[in-house]
Amino acid sequence: MDLFFAPMSCSLATRIALYESGQDADFHRVALADKTVEDGRDYWTINPKGQVPALITDDGIVITEGPAVLQYVADRAPETRLAPAAGTTARYELQTWLNYISSEIHKYIYFTIFNPESPEEARRYAREVAAPKRYEFLARHLAGRDFLVGEDFTVADAYLTVTLNWAQPGGIDLSRWPALTDYHRRMAARPAVARAISEEAKLREAS
Template identity: 40%
Template sequence: MKLFYAPHVCSLAPHIILRELGRPFELARVDLRRKKLADGRDFAEITRKSYVPALVMDDGSLFTEVSVIVQYLADLQPESRLAPPRGTMERLRLDELVSFIATELHKAFLPFTLMPAVGHEAKDWAARRLAQRVGLLEEMLGRGPYFGGDDFTIADAYAFWALRKFVDVTHQELPARLADYVPFVGERPSVRDALAAEGILPAAPRADRTAP
C-alpha cells in the first residue's frame, strides 16, 4: 500500500493506523501548496481531489477521506481491535465519534487554514464554536484512557491529530483531561514513529503523567 500524506495535516491519522497494524506500506509526500509530488508530477494525476490522505491499495485501488480510510484499515485486521465489529452498538458509537471529529472539528478548521481573507470576528466565532465542540469531545472520553475504553481505536488516531490542530490554529488550551490525553496518546510507539517519519515533534512527555 502507498499513503500519500503531508506533514501536520489529517493524513497523520491513517499513517498512525498503518503503523498500528504493522502492515508494509510506502509513504509518498505531497506538497499541498504546489499540489506536486516529490518527482514533480501533479498530485491531480493520483486523485482529482488534490488533497490528502489518499491510499493506494495493493491492487491499485485508491481511497480518500480520513474516516473511510481508517475504518477500512481497521476492518482489514479485526484482531487489532482498532474498531469493534460492524453491526454492533459499539461500532455504531465509534462511527458516530469518527463522524463528529470529521464534521465538527476537522472541517471547522477551514477558517484558520484554507479560507482566504477571513476576518477577526469570523475567526473568533469559529474558535469559540470549536472550543465548545472540544468540550463535548472531552465528555465522550468517558472513563477509559482512550475513546474506546482500554483499547486504542481509529477514533484516537483521528482525535490526536484534531486536538493538536485545534491548539495550533486557535491558540486555546485543551480541557484538563484532553490536555493529558494528547501527550498520553503521543507516547504510543505507532504515534511517535509516525510523527518522526513526517518530521513532526512529538508531544513532550511529562514525568508525572498517568492515563487521563
C-alpha cells in the same frame, strides 16, 4: 499499499494506524500548494479532490476521505482492534466519532482557522466560540475514559489526536479542558503515535 500524505496534516492519522497495526505501505509526500507528488506526478490524477489522504490498495483501488481510509486500514488487521467488527453497535459508534471529528473539529474549526481565505471574523468565531463548545463536549465524554470508543485504541483516537496537535498553532489553549490534555498526552506517548508524529514533524521542518 501506497499512502499519499502531507506532513502533520489529517493524513498523519493513517500513518499512525499503519504503525499501530504493523502494516507496510509506501509513503508519497504531496505538496498541497501545487498538488504535485514528490516524484513529479500530478496529484489531481490520483485524487481528483486534491486532498489527502489517498490510499491505493494492493488491488489498485483508490480510497479517499480520512474516515474511509482509516477504516480500510483497520479492517485489514482486525486482530489489532483498531476498529470494532463491522455490523456491531460499537462500529457505528466508531463511525459516529469519525464523522464528528471530520465535520465538527477538522473542517469546521481548523479548516476555517488555517485557511488563508477565511475572513478574520470567521477564524475568531471558530477559535473562541465553536472550538470551546466542541471541546467541552469531548472533555465530558473523555472524563474517566481511556479511549473514545470502548476499551481499545481505535482509528478514531488516531484522528482526534492529530486534530488536537493543531490546537496550539491554531491559537486554542487546551489546558482549559484537563480531560483533553490528559487524553492528548497519553495518546501522543503511545510508541506508534510518537514515531509517526516525530517522523512527520521532521519532514515538515525540513521543507
